[in-house]
Amino acid sequence: MTSDQAWPIDRIARFAAFFSLVVFTLALGLFAYAGTYARYWADDYCYSGVVRQMGLLRGVVDWYSTSGNRVSAVFAVALSDLFGQVGIRFLPMAILALWAGAWLFFLWKLTGRLNWTPARTLWLGLLAVVLVFFAALLAPDRLQTLYWRMGTFHYTLPLPLLLVNLGLLVSFWRRPVRPGWAGPLSGGLALFAAGLSETFVALQTVLLLAMLAAALLFARHAWQRGSTPRLLAWPLAGSLGMMVLMLLSPGNAFRQAVLPPPANLFEIVPVSLRYGWDFIYQTLRGAPTPFLVYVLLVGLIALLAYRDRASRLSVREALVGVFVSLLAVYALVVCSFAPSAYAGLQYPAGRAQMPAAFVLLAGLGATAFFAADLLRRAFPLQRKAWAGYAAVALLLAASLYPFRAATVVNRDLAQLSVRAGRWDARNAQILTAAADGQQDIQVRQIDVVQGLEDIGPDADYWVNRCAALYYGVRSITAKP
DSSP states (O other): OOHHHHSTTHHHHHHHHHHHHHHHHHHHHHHHHHGGGOOOOTHHHHHHHHHHHHOHHHHHHHHHHHTOSOHHHHHHHHHHHTTOGGGGGSHHHHHHHHHHHHHHHHHHHHHHHTTOOOSOTHHHHHHHHHHHHHHHHTOTTHIIIIISHHHIIIIITHHHHHHHHHHHHHHTTTOSSOOTTHHHHHHHHHHHHHTTOHHHHHHHHHHHHHHHHHHHHHOOSHHHHHHHHHHHHHHHHHHHHHHHHHHTOTTHHHHHHHSOOOSSGGGHHHHHHHHHHHHHHHHHHHOHHHHHHHHHHHHHHHHHHTTTSOOOSOHHHHHHHHHHHHHHHHHHHHHHHHHHHHTTTOOOOTGGGHHHHHHHHHHHHHHHHHHHHHHHHHSOTTTOHHHHHHHHHHHHHHTTHHHHHHHHHHHHHHHHHHHHHHHHHHHHHHHHHHHTTOSEEEEEOOOOSSSSOOOOSOTTSHHHHHHHHHHTSSEEEEEO
16 A cells, blocks of 8 residues: 555645645736736837847847846847747746746756655645745835846846756766766856846855855765766856856946945945845845745645655754755845945845845745654654644645735736836837837827836937837937
8 A cells, every 4th residue: 555545635635735736826827917018118128229229149249348247138138029029028927937847847856866756746836836926926026026027037037047057956966977968058057047137146156156065065975076066067167257257348337337336345245244134134024924824835835745754854954954044045145135235335126136035935945844844753644644634724724825915916917007008009109100200209208117217308318218229210208
């Protein structure tokens, strides 16, 4: 008799997992639907205008030389623009799907490599969707990290790319075989992801360095001390190489003129440490209920998914896992804040906090996993039926939380739909005027996006110039 057959409430647990998966998938679908009201805003015009007027390769060189160092974003924009203006409306859906798939890939590789295969693969899918749902719900600035294309490319897209890369690395972790194609692929992926933003390249580089240090310190065999560092050398080289390339960009002069680095670079350290702590404290304090529900869900999934196996971790190992998870959260958040501290000692904008929010959720999730391992020792579900029923009941109750969170998506829809309608009307006016041969186009100034710069009355303002470049006209102005 298998362990699944021996567990009396197996069918109920599977139903609870399936029900939760459906609820959270539908909830993610609401965020994706709200994303269909995304339009071209602010920097979108600049990137698309450069690609449209100069082509991809020449556009990358021009952007790197004159505008900024985030060269990978130009490639992402070129891919997005292949689908025309409508493509930007389905980008949030694509990012959410990519993110969920990346989590599933990473979790599958990690649990398989550690021989922690769950009772049902359904649980891994549920965990992946839960992680993405709460990442979207608790995003520091959802407009700029999910619905705005350039904010998404700079600060959100690198996160699923990192998960895919970690999944590749885990596949060959501590194996006495050559990684073959996986090494160059991991290096190229790290190189591309690093070039999306300074915030992410700092996070990724420190994470890879920490992984390399762990591989060297805790390798038990000679082949482990050699094969794993060789594998990690690929993504680390890609990340460091892009970091150097970004530091040398001539386009940095423009940004540093506005946000000059501190005279004493050592000031960055205490400022980043303080900002990192403030972020964690204020984030948890500002939304205690969703974070508690999230930790509860991850813990319950871990408890039920691995119910039929004896704990593979000692109490000491589980406690060390909790400590390391929380310490890693703080360290990586601080590293992701360092680039903003370098730019005039400023606190990161909401969109630049997205990598830190991802780290916080991942770290809390890992903490919940280790806590579930400790709880499994005290209440083994196979021998205590009441504990199994209680865990399933709690999972079903916690899975109703997206219904309460639906008000957040409704608020997004209400704001985005109105502004999208205004943008569509203005876009049609500009396209009609350009088709008629007008080179100096004037439109009515109206609110089409909240919290981002927009076309104004000054033709020389950067958004106006970028919009004119995008539409292929001499100037565009907006007046009341």
